[in-house]
Amino acid sequence: MCGLVPPLLIAAGIDRGVPAAGDGHWTPLIGFTAAALAAGLATATLKYCFLRYSGGIAQDLLFELRHRAFTHVMDQPLAFHESYPSGRVIARLSSDVESVEEMLEMGLDGLFSALFSMVGILAVMLWMDQPMAAAIIALFVPLYALTRWFRHRSRRSYRSTRTAVEGVVQHTVEVYNGIRAVQAFRREAANAARLRGLDARYAVARRDASWVSAAFSGGVKLLGNLSLAGLLTLGVFRIEQGALAIGTLTAFLLYVYRLYDPIDELASFADAFSAASAGLEKISALFMRHPAVAEPEHPVSLPAEPPGGRGAVRFEGVHFRYGEAGRPVLSGVDLALEPGRTVALVGTTGAGKSTIAKLVARLYDPTAGRVTLDGVDLSDLADTDLRGAVSVITQESFLFSGSVADNIALGRPDASRAEIRAAAEAVGAHGFISALPDGYDTDVHKRGTGLSAGQRQLIAMARVMLASPRVLILDEATSSMDTPSERAVHEALTRVLTDRTAVIIAHRLSTVAIADRVLVIEDGVVVEDGSPEQLLQAGGRFAGMQRGWLADTTA
Structure with a gap:
């Protein structure tokens, strides 16, 4: 929340500090400048602490997820391992877990800072000038519609991506495990051709996901620029009517810039979340398989020396x-x-x-x-x-x-x-x-x-x-x-x-x-x-x- 303070200090500096400095009184302007520097330092320190501890929590979660998935696979009966390709298991434990890792490491900071920043900025805007704030809030309607479209399309795209990369990993593992047969029957070229086909399928899926992400990010930027232009027009009109100070308009413009920065961060998080959701769907399907040969709830010990000898x-x-x-x-x-x-x-x-x-x-x-x-x-x-x-x-x-x-x-x-x-x-x-x-x-x-x-x-x-x-x-x-x-x-x-x-x-x-x-x-x-x-x-x-x-x- 310290990041919300500098625009208010800039507005105060323009409306009060600069006129006072023109009269030879520099103390207010110096005070506003020092307060802005202190707020920036506090923001950097809090961000460092958050990233340090959130990164540790994310790694603990990933360790537990990977460990539980591996243990669950090891507990499966032989029938599972005979029918479930090892390449698919490797894809679950590598690329699917990595998609979750990217969301936790890259997205958590953006998610929390964006949410707090958006709520704080809107609250400050409403406190400063309700008509100007209402104009900004109105633009959230098309942003909400754009977000719904993105969630639907990106989830479908990333499902295709996860399935495609699973095919690449599975084929690679099978060829490597059967390399003797591959070389004995001169199947190198055929396997390479099949891998190219699987890679092409993966590339198409990735391009589709990238297009959806680019369309969403571009739409957010467009809405941000439109809101900035509309806010500037409205602000100038209100200044001419004497209902708004120049410093307040400057603070509003700065807040709009800061408002759409967290919206961009939310867009990045939504992209990472869609990829992680597709990965978690695959991992969850693995956890849905329950061992057919289960551990007994109340195990019985073997007799140390049974009548007739051991091993009957x-x-x-x-x-x-x-x-x-x-x-x-x-x-x-x-x-x-x-x-x-x-x-x-x-x-x-x-x-x-x-x-x-x-x-x-x-x-x-x-x-x-x-x-x-x-x-x-x-x-x-x-x-x-x-x-x-x-x-x-x-x-x-x-x-x-x-x-x-x-x-x-x-x-x-x-x-x-x-x-x-x-x-x-x-x-x-x-x-x-x-x-x-x-x-x-x-x-x-x-x-x-x-x-x-x-x-x-x-x-x-x-x-x-x-x-x-x-x-x-x-x-x-x-x-x-x-x-x-x-x-x-x-x-x-x-x-x-x-x-x-x-x-x-x-x-x-x-x-x-x-x-x-x-x-x-x-x-x-x-x-x-x-x-x-x-x-x-x-x-x-x-x-x-x-x-x-x-x-x-x-x-």
């Missing part, structure tokens, strides 16, 4: 389908996996093997029935307890950027270096790790590209040894390896699987050979169940699969 898994009348309209994948599965035993799941593609493994890991919940671990329904376990009790090794074990030691300690970040080394020695990984340039401190880089498939799997098994879960799931863990690597991993498996319940999804005879029990799955139903020897003697489906494996091996 039971399927009780389990039915499952992917999505409400999906076809049934499992149909009334009743299954008991004994503690400490290794069970191999075999069958044709789409039979339901991976689905059983995903239900054991509670990546999904059954459509009907329940899955228990040591007598506790998986849906009653806290997520941290479940992840500590069940581990998964996939065909391509993911290694994060960082040291080998950090990757081994993924499930137990508090593990000591001695424990990490002991886990690596237990699976036979210590030898090649020691030969790395920095040993356990070697950075494996993105996805562990500097290591072979067998070495990555050995690190994954060391990770499991250190975490010591009750149940281990191996999803085709050796299917992409050559024979020497597969042999090394199988040797590690014999140590990893000791005294631990294991579920193996197998497409190789060598993997099935280490199992105590084999389940043949067809159309979501267990059609054969027994040890490998028993099923071979029965001469059923498993025996036929073995003959096919042997034929492929000798071919």
